[in-house]
Amino acid sequence: MRKIGVLVDNTAQFPRHSFPGQNSIRIATHNVAFNGKIYPEGDGLKVSQLPHFVRGQGAPKLHPPTAEKFHQILAGMGSEFDEVLVLVHSSHLSSAFQNASLAASSLQGRMPVVVVDTNTFSAGLGMLAQLAAQLIHEGANLAEVEHIVRQQAAHIYSIVCCPGLSYLAQNGIIDPAQAIAGELLSMLPVFSFEDERLTPIEKMRNIRNITEFFIEFVEEFDNLYHIAVVQSVPSLLPETRGMRQVFLENYPQASYSEHNLNLATALLFSPKMVGLIAVENVAEYE
Numbered sequence: 001m002r003k004i005g006v007l008v009d010n011t012a013q014f015p016r017h018s019f020p021g022q023n024s025i026r027i028a029t030h031n032v033a034f035n036g037k038i039y040p041e042g043d044g045l046k047v048s049q050l051p052h053f054v055r056g057q058g059a060p061k062l063h064p065p066t067a068e069k070f071h072q073i074l075a076g077m078g079s080e081f082d083e084v085l086v087l088v089h090s091s092h093l094s095s096a097f098q099n100a101s102l103a104a105s106s107l108q109g110r111m112p113v114v115v116v117d118t119n120t121f122s123a124g125l126g127m128l129a130q131l132a133a134q135l136i137h138e139g140a141n142l143a144e145v146e147h148i149v150r151q152q153a154a155h156i157y158s159i160v161c162c163p164g165l166s167y168l169a170q171n172g173i174i175d176p177a178q179a180i181a182g183e184l185l186s187m188l189p190v191f192s193f194e195d196e197r198l199t200p201i202e203k204m205r206n207i208r209n210i211t212e213f214f215i216e217f218v219e220e221f222d223n224l225y226h227i228a229v230v231q232s233v234p235s236l237l238p239e240t241r242g243m244r245q246v247f248l249e250n251y252p253q254a255s256y257s258e259h260n261l262n263l264a265t266a267l268l269f270s271p272k273m274v275g276l277i278a279v280e281n282v283a284e285y286e
Helices: 067-077 096-106 121-135 142-153 167-169 176-186 207-220 238-251 265-268
Strands: 004-009 025-028 033-034 036-039 061-063 083-088 111-119 158-162 188-194 197-205 223-231 255-260 276-281
Touching: 004 067, 004 121, 025 067, 025 096, 036 121, 061 265, 067 083, 067 096, 083 096, 083 121, 083 142, 111 142, 121 158, 121 223, 121 255, 121 276, 142 276, 158 197, 158 207, 188 207, 197 207, 207 223, 207 238, 207 276, 223 238, 238 255
Parallel strands: 004 025, 004 083, 083 111, 223 255
Antiparallel strands: 033 036, 033 061, 158 188, 158 276, 188 197, 223 276
């Protein structure tokens, strides 16, 4: 049986601390530039140290793994695995997917590598990595794992509220003029991942409105497998507690997880970002 590894970028957050096949997962990390200094893999920098808004040349910026870095990681995995599945956050957020794809192409003929743009982030990405690891643990081949992961990825729905629009502008996701206007007006815009893009869908007035909107968003789904909340640090208690209670009471069939915003995700969206990820059951894998 061919041994399959899973490579995931470090925006991923895993809904479960322990799961079958987790030893097959490896992590590709981002570097961070801040105030003229490079923090390799973000070491030594915390989300709480990030400014609410980014301005000027010294602003914190996420540097996705380069094609060379992905190549180095994948080549190293070749000593452990016969094949590799690479799962990265939405290609609309950074160049990670493009870089991983270039690295995979450079390894053609040496090791089969499949790269998947998951069109999600954080717990959505982590859940897909867990699913892949479990399938590998159960003996699925690479084609089977890829098929089921892609199918599940199409049933992950993510929304984010981003008070710090300048982070989105810095990452090329929205226009800088939009960011300046939105921050001056203290807007709390909500975006969803639709058609492989981050699309604005609503503007909130306060945190309470955000949690109410998140609850209404989840009510659109009938057959949920998992619900995840990604929250800023410090968390939004008691608002998060209220959402948790609603989800646990109304969706007992779905698992639920909460995640403090990690550094890589904070640098994509802003350190005050709040997100919700709803995962539908896929019949083939129920």
